[in-house]
Amino acid sequence: MFRVILTLLTSIKNPGKIKTILFSILLILITIPNLNGQENEVESSNIATSKIVASILSAPTDVSAKDTDNDKGQSITINWTLSADDKDGGAVSGYKIYRAVEGSNEFVEVGNESEGTTKSTDNKTTDGVSYIYRVDSYQILLDSVGNKSFVTSASVASSPVKSSAQWFNFNRGYCLIFVLFVSGAIIYYIRKASAGGEIYVRKLGGIDAVDEAVGRATEMGKKVFFIPGIQDMNNVQTIAGIAILGRVAQKAAEYGTWLEVPVSKSLVMVTARETMKEAYTAVGRPDAFNEAQVHFLTDDQFGYAAAIDGMVVREKPATIFYMGAFFAESLILAETGNAAGAIQIAGTAMPSQLPFFVAACDYTLIGEELFAASAYLSGEPRQLGSLKGQDIGKALFLVAIIVGIIMESFGWTIGGHNLSAIFKVN
Amino acid sequence: MSLILARKEKRSSMDIGMFFAALLTLGIFSFLYKDNPVYKVCEAIFVGVSAGFWAITYFFDNIHKKFWLGVFPQEGDSPDYWLWGGAILGFLMLLRISNKIGWIARWPLSFIVGATAGLYMMLYFVSNALNQVADTMMPIVAYASDNSVLWLDTFGNFIVVLGVVTGLIYFFFSKEHKGLFGTGAQVGTWFLMITFGASFGYTVMSRMSLLIGRLDFLFGDWLGLF
Amino acid sequence: MRREIPLIITTVTGLVFAISYFIPHMPFGNSENIFGEWISIVQAFAIWLGVLNLVKVSIDKILSKKGDAYYSYIVIISLGIMLIVGFWDGLSGLYADPPYPVIDDSTSFYWIFKNIYTPLTSTMFAMLAFFVASASYRAFRARNFQATLLLIAGFFVMGGRVPLFDLMISGITDVPVFSHFADWIMTYPNTAGQRAIMIGIALGIMSSSLRIILGIERSHIGGKS
């Protein structure tokens, strides 16, 4: 009877009606014979107006319950076979799932699934307690006034089951192997690079373009601008951009070209000054570096863009570099630079801004190329090593894709599994 | 307590609100003519108001609802002492504002960085690498359920495989792009360009939508022209 | 100590999240949950840190008396108003019967959200429509084969995703050829390119996460390496 009360209690929408409802419960208790789970049962949410319909609804069968696989515990999965009345246009409106601790007969509703469903998950179990489950099919009936009444039919209870947490998620076994392989490769090459091992990174097209572009500015006797994006030093793209600034600064120092770096974050300003000082010192011209070459504009996005806009229009630099993380301001910058006739070289890993740079700049480092260029230029073992490690990962995937396609095409499998099923994780 | 909250009458000062909204809209748009004080004022209001908005929503939805009511529950519930851990880390984070003991803010920061690294490592590797690789392993010829060849799908699948393989080759940095490998990388860039072109088209679509939304507000909601 | 503790924290939390992917059992599964809750709270504090920083920066600007210092007054005043209104509405909502949230559409906070915040932020982004158009006219040139491919793909997507090109040929055929073609570009070549980028980024994240967890990368705690 607990269930009836519970259903009624949850249907309380107006606390003022509590008296009526209590009265209804009393009525139900008196009028309806005490039905056990195995028989058809009629419930009513509003006893005063509903008609009791005694149609026979067939119950779901083969109710089984098992501990949910590969989880943290406290969960049991219940499966059943559809009620014979659950088909298109059939009577079943849905299923209610009830649970009882083994030995007691106090079933509590733990789930409500729509018609056509054969599975439910009870996520409110206590690990180690033995439960049994019962699934009721139900039909909602509307009388002429629009009041709802329910016809339900209960299944045979499942055999007892306990929930528990698992020590390993076996769905993810192959995934672990791949993770260990790729991580291993990355760590191996970082170590190798740190120990002074030679790591080959191909020379990227953009790096040649850097030298050329600075050279052109020298010939024309104009300035070079370097824009490191609007993100702070905690963004890897900004860091990569600053590494490239080192190279640009060296070239500028060699040629004696004025390199200007307007920034939008104070930390970037400090780092950029350091980097440039180092670069100028490296080519033996520390005195040629002027701190005013790196200056802070504003940390506001559009304000920064507008300020650079003004600078570009006034000073018409020969070359502009955009290296770092860019957002919507990329458009304004690239457009103005283009209109001023500057050679523009960009590099960013922001996918939504890449199209604009590609369309409006002479050379663009796309995504990972930015990091590769920075690794190449800085020669830092961490970066070089991980670049190589990542390439091993790519090689693994390339080979896997090709082998996979061949195997899928000929229907070959490994131990009964498609190769794609081994890679797929869910 | 009843769950139904009576919808209160909407404010009658709605028109004043609309007027403000229109004024600010035009104020921001004035930047299109040139950077000017009106724009700067609107922008300053924007910075202040949005910071205030975030601060208030985070305060009530998280600090109050999640943390405060979690450790000092109202009725019946037992307090969740674990939540103090988060509050302590959060407090250490606030110390960053001080120059002297600001270094201690690195503790919560390393907590966040570590957790993000651990979570992202698996999420990206699984969803963006393994599952994508698995989906690229398709039979060369696509068949319909009645065993007839689906030529269009076959061609489409071929394009996907070609694009993924050559794209990966393009992003290969430890091998010189020469010979067959170089050709592959070249084809890879073509795919990337088509991808960027698609992105470009979609970005234009998105930006125009935002403008249409504003124009609809100005002419429709405010001026009531349509 | 200033170095070691953050390093240990990073490694431990990183490992917990990585390992709990494979081992759902205690202690990994549940510490992952507790850590998740902590992060939620820390993030809320971080937002407040941002607000404090904004106040600090604005006051610095006012004190330095640079040319645009008075905009900083506006920032502080509007922030102040938003906070006062927000706390007033939020707290009175908590103690009202029935309680209502600060974002309920009857509060002044919501009024500001709707009439001040929404137009400002929406218009800020709507300006990009103009910049896109002007950049298209003045800077987007088919300067080489790659840019040409990009522009052509962009062309067909722009014209095909809305019934623009299809209306133009509606006299010839009723089949939405261009819509199908735009669809095709998105489903095949675009997917291929995005997927290659995606796999590359996934590996990049994998390696940087690994470096952070193993303590090789320490820039976030202020160390070089």
Added chain:
Amino acid sequence: MANTISIILLILLGLSLVYVLVRTLKGNPIGRRIVFLYVAIAAAIPLFMDLEVPLPITTDVRNLYDALEKLPDGSKVMAAFDYDPPSAPELQPMAVAFMKYAFKRDFKIIIMGLWPQGPIQANMAIDEAMQDPEIAAKNLQYGVDYVNLGFQSGNEFVIQSMGTAFKTMFPKDYRTTPYDSIPLMRNIVNFSNIDFVMNFSSGEPGTIQWVQIAVDRFGSVLGAGNTAVQAPQVYPYLRAGQMVGLLGGMSGAAEFEKITAEKGKASTFILSQMIAHAIVIILILIGNVAYFSEKRKKK
């Protein structure tokens, strides 16, 4: 009347572009502000018109619709609102159409947001959907037929923790009703009790995180509405079956309105969208014609 005037104005606008072409060819391109003006006029005029344009339904929209259709009436659907007002022109029409459709199908809707503005946008969408007479007649009740869990901070970590129990991240709904006293949430613990997740997203955290965590980790079924900026990036997920369907940008919204027969703002905006695209396409063409003619001259 308004239609005729608008069409005449558009034709005049088109003709004036010939002048722009001539000027550009002569190496004297029009200024930025004039371009701005063109865009504003091109996008504004169609708003005054009430012409309907034929709109074919694309595969991704149809797939999403089919997946929704397959859900039984009364399914438990989570609607995650991860966007803010700037993206509302694209995403709000999707959200409104979705809400109308879902309420008519008697879906039980659980709303949440990873962006603080999300739940507010959700309330707006519900308010609008409730004005539909058919939905109003249903007399839907908060807490029983739908619930708004509100916003929670923590980005992807929110979804991650929700995988164990929604309650850990949302101990109260947005009106501070305790989770356990919301009738709708009584037997809903985590994603395994949810039939479908619909995500409206304009960036991160958003669809990408929902795919990575809710789908790939906790086995949810996901459909999404994205801003056009983000949409191209999620196509690989779509193809790999990690998402069942996608509404991309304004055209996705308009198509969804059409397929669900819930005409709304997107259907009226699509004409403006079309003309705005036309302007951008013509401007690119003019720019390039001038570029190539100049190149030839130099030779």
